[in-house]
Amino acid sequence: MNIAQAERTAAELARLLQDDAFAAFAARAGDLHPYDAAVAYLSIAPEQSELRTAFLTHLDPITLTDVLEELDGEERREAFARIGALRAAAVMDRMDNDDLADFLGELSEEARAPYLAAMSDAEAEAVQQLMSYPPETAGRIMNNRYVWLPQHYTVEEAIAKIRAYSDLSESISYLYVIDGERRLLGVVSYRDLILASVEQRIADIMRTRVIHVEAVMDQEQVADLMRNYDFLAVPVVDDASRLVGIITVDDIIDVVMEEADEDIQKLSGSGKDIDFNTRAWTAAGRRLPWLVLxxxxxxLSGTIISGFEETLDRVVALAFFMPMIAGMTGNTGTQSLAVVVRGLIGSKLSGRQALRLVRRELGVGLIIGVTCGLLVTGIAYVWQGNIMLGVVVGVSLLLTLILGTIAGTTVPLLLDKLRVDPAVASGPLITTLNDMLSLLIYFGMASLFLDFLL
Amino acid sequence: MNIAQAERTAAELARLLQDDAFAAFAARAGDLHPYDAAVAYLSIAPEQSELRTAFLTHLDPITLTDVLEELDGEERREAFARIGALRAAAVMDRMDNDDLADFLGELSEEARAPYLAAMSDAEAEAVQQLMSYPPETAGRIMNNRYVWLPQHYTVEEAIAKIRAYSDLSESISYLYVIDGERRLLGVVSYRDLILASVEQRIADIMRTRVIHVEAVMDQEQVADLMRNYDFLAVPVVDDASRLVGIITVDDIIDVVMEEADEDIQKLSGSGKDIDFNTRAWTAAGRRLPWLVLxxxxxxLSGTIISGFEETLDRVVALAFFMPMIAGMTGNTGTQSLAVVVRGLIGSKLSGRQALRLVRRELGVGLIIGVTCGLLVTGIAYVWQGNIMLGVVVGVSLLLTLILGTIAGTTVPLLLDKLRVDPAVASGPLITTLNDMLSLLIYFGMASLFLDFLL
Incomplete structure (x- = not known):
């Protein structure tokens, strides 16, 4: 649907609700792809709280489950609150385990308890199992939409099982073969079944070289694996090699998007989980801590300048070049940071490669520094008619650009090596630290050559 | 493979080459997943030019093709230059059309001609067909690794065809049904074939509601479609509704990564296509244009300050707060920009939603501005012992933070609306423009209240 179609659909659904045509509403919404239904729901302004509640209340249970699976974070929590405990339990019994674990994992222990109590025992146990894995691991994003086959089955028996579980097998490409202890032995594709004859044994046609991941593996590593090897699905095993779930490529796209968003948050310091639907107070609250720091x-940068008050007082023109020097240093630092942060996705660097990268960036800093330094020396001389001022500004810029590039490269590499959360190297921090460094160098140089500047 | 394994493999392969054990090298490399082989190739330093050439020269033709498909841009062009025209032609006949079109599309008309001449006629024509679609459209990322079925086939005939094309059908999930004019009629999955009986007609079991895309559709829209609807593959049709290719989800992951990289490049102004293997001169060349601008x-910011030289000369302490005000304005602007740029992925905004967003960000700017403004008023008063200086700094910060947030929100939205390349709104530009605005406001305020500051 394009945006005009989506708006028309949303308006139509809202009108049906306002006319109390609930049966027509449910039929129309049930016909939509879950994503489109979710878009229609979100297009109701949050202020129209009653309309939002009516929307969810009058969906049929299956569509309601689908729509709730499409929502994220805050919006999903709010939607669950709207539908009441009884309906929520019914929805949860139907939801994919990974979406459910995702939702429950974001709640506090106390908020979670009533939901778990209302669910069927088997579902509650399965979800708690999933939630026992650390966040952002394979165990948390895996699902149970797969079909497994015992190794002793024939192709005919396998096909009978697929028929029986045909709703599960809709969206998947592989069938997993396990032994009596649920240990993963091999994999068979639908295509393998088609190409085999019906009396062949699964154990004879399965491929035994199955690439799998451990449930505790980091989701980013899983994404790298699936992206690099072009897998559609990968089986997940526990510490006893038992098959516990699969991860499908559509969940991986979400991981890739999340990781990219995280990188952008790091680079811009814009705070976690802010999207177009976040309220102003929430967004401001998430962005403030950084800004205050x-x-x-x-x-502190200001105190550096105040330390050079005398120099500045005697050559006020020095202030004219402050924003340029600080800004340029910040910008080159951010450029280097972006190259490193993006490059680290999907490829861990060896020590030798890291060194090569730092040398490269040093080269970049030199080339950029010499070019910009010469340029600004000329500009400063023409503008202020003082060649020494030009030289001080130009040489300072050269030095700060080299330092900025190196800081933008080494800080994230070091943090990555030390396994410190690289968010600490966020763009604004590098920018601001580079600001301070550049002011120190600039005013230091100026004070050194003060006699020639007057 | 983890990084230690990858390094060991690369070292092992290099040793085999240096020992002239070419058969052992080819066997070992042929056993690797193409991605791992490509990683081993890239881990040879570019300076070891002969070793790189030997690596490519001694791969068997199939592995060589796979490895070249894994490489990107510059590295791929260089690799092609290493293997010579004859081998290049053989590789190209084997390569996936989308990878090939991608490679040839990056060459100049003259550089492309000899490659096309050396390829088989059918391949050359197919690739030129692909290249006739504009860059970054569905037509450019589609491939021909699919199996089509005439509608009159029975399930049995279909299975026979799949057997015949079993290497093509390895990685795919759907079979496309076409009429005599190659027009797309429906889709059948392997699972549908398994669940049907052998004598049934394809036309009777196919699903006719096939979501497809036009070859000229923007690749970002295709990615949104596949991501939102969780498709594994989507068929591509030309303007006469004829099936011309499919797009698979693994290509979409690459598109999603590319778009994220583009966003980060925009936000950091770090220049296109710089990765860990780019040479210093090239990287510097790509980053310089922005930096010089x-x-x-x-x-120019400096000239603003020089316009207020008199004010600054009389209250030098004003300079102490310059970096803080300029930096904070730049940072809030970048935060807003990041939220908008990321939010625009996958969801086009209606006018009403855009307005809601601008109002939200205005709210955020107000909350952040008041908090930080009050804070800095206190700090400035305590530090400099001048309440009016505190008020001037605090009120300036409040105003510039609101302006910064609004600029960071409206500029990308407007550019998006006007269909101007949003790269113009890149992070450094917003930052630098916000710098200028903040200096104007700050010194403007200070000059206005100059008498109270002394």
Whole structure:
């Protein structure tokens, strides 16, 4: 659907609700792809709280489950609150385990308890099993939409099982073969079954070289694996090699998007989980901690300048080049940071490669520094008619650009090596630290050559 | 493979080459997944040019093709140059059309001609057909690894065809049904074939509601479609509704990564296509144009300060808060920009939603501005012992933070609306423009209240 179609559909659904034509509403919404139904729901302004509640209340149970699976975070929590405990339990029994674990995992222990109590025992246990894996691991994003086959089955028996579980087998490409202890032995594709004759044994046609992941593997590594090897699905095993779930490529696309969003948050310091539907207070609350920290760092930069008050007082023109030098250093640092942060996705660097990269960026810093330094020396001389001022500005810029490039490269590499959360190297922090460094160098140089500047 | 394994494999392969054990090398490399073989190739330093050439020269033709498909841009062009025209032609006849079109599309008309001449006529024509679609459209990323079925086939005939094309059908999930004019009629999955009986007609078991895309559709839209609807593959049709290719989800992951990289490049102004293997000169060349532009804008900021030289001369302490005000404004602007740029992925905004977003960000700017403004008023008063200086700094910060948030939100939205390349709204540019705005406001305020500051 394009945006005009989506708006028309949303308006139509809202009108049906306002006219109390609930049966027509449920039929129309049930015909939509779950994603489109979710888009229609979200297009109701949050202020129209009653309309949102009516929307969810009058969906049929299956569509309601599908729509709730499409929602994220805050919106999903809010939607669950709207539908009431009884309907919520019914929805949860139907939901994919990974979406459910995702939702429950975001709640506090107390908020979670009533939901778990209302669910059927088997479902509740399965979900708690999933939630026992750490966040952002394979165990948390795997699902149970797969069909397994005992190794002693014939192709005919396998096909009978697929028939019986045909709703499960809709969206998947592989069948997993296990032994009596549920240990993963091999994999068979639908195509293998088609090409085999009906009396052949599964054990004879299965491929035994199955690439699998452990449930505790980091989701980013799983994404790298599936992306690099072009897999559609990968089986997940527990520490006893038992098959516990599969991860499908559509969940991986979401992981890839999440990781990219995280990188952008790091680079822009824009705070976690802010999208178009986040309220102003929430968004501001998430962005403020960084800004306050950066405010203090900014004041610290100020104290550097105040340390050179005398120099500045004697050559006020020095202030004219401050924003340029600080800005340029910040910008080159962010450029280097972006190259490193993106490059680290999907490829861990060996020590030798890291060294090669730092050398490369040093080269980049030199080339950029010499070019911009010469340029600004000329500009400063023409503008202020003072060749020494030009030289001080140009040489300072050269030095700060080299330092900025190196800082933008080594800081994230070091943090990655030390396994410290690289969010610490976020763009604004690098920018602000580079600001301070550049002011120190600039005013240091100026004070050194103060006699020639006057 | 983890990084240690990959390094060991690369070292092992290099040793085999250096020992002239070419048969052992080819056997070992042929056993690897193409991605791992490509990683081993890239781990040879570019300076070891002969070793790189030997690596490619001694691969068997199939592995060589696979490895070249895994490489990107510059590395692939270089690799093709290493293997010579004859082998290149053999590789190209084997390569997937989308990878080939991608490679040839990056060459100049003249550089492309000899490659096309050396290829078989049928292949050359197929690739030129692909290249006739604009870059970044469905037509450019589609491939021909699919099996089509005439509608009059029985299930038995279909299975016979799949057997015949079993290497093509390895990695795919759907079979496409076409009429005599190659027009797309429906789709059948392997699972449908398994569940049907052998004498049934394909036309009777196919699903006719096939979601497809036009070859000229933007690749980003295709990615949104596949991501939102969780498709594994989507058929591509030309303007006469004829089936011309399919797009598979693994290509879409690459599109999603590319789009994320583009966003990060925009936000950091770090230049296109710079990765860990780009040479320093190339990387510097790509990053310089932005930096030089920003240099001039930085000098412009300087002229703003010089316009307030008198004010600054009388209250030097004003300079102490310059980096903080400029930095904070730049940072909030970048935060807003990041939220908008990421949010625009996969969801086009209606006018009403855009307005809601701008109102939200205005709210965020107000909350952040008041908090930080009050904070810095206190700090400035305590530090400099001048309440009016505190008020000027605090109110300036409040105003610039609101402006910064609004600029970071509206500029990308407007550019998106006007269909101007949003790269123009790149992070450094917003940052630098916000710098200028903030300096104007800050020194404007200070000059206005100059008498109270002394």
């Amino acid at each position: 950066l405010l203090f760092i900014g004041v | 920003l240099l001039f804008i930085g000098v």
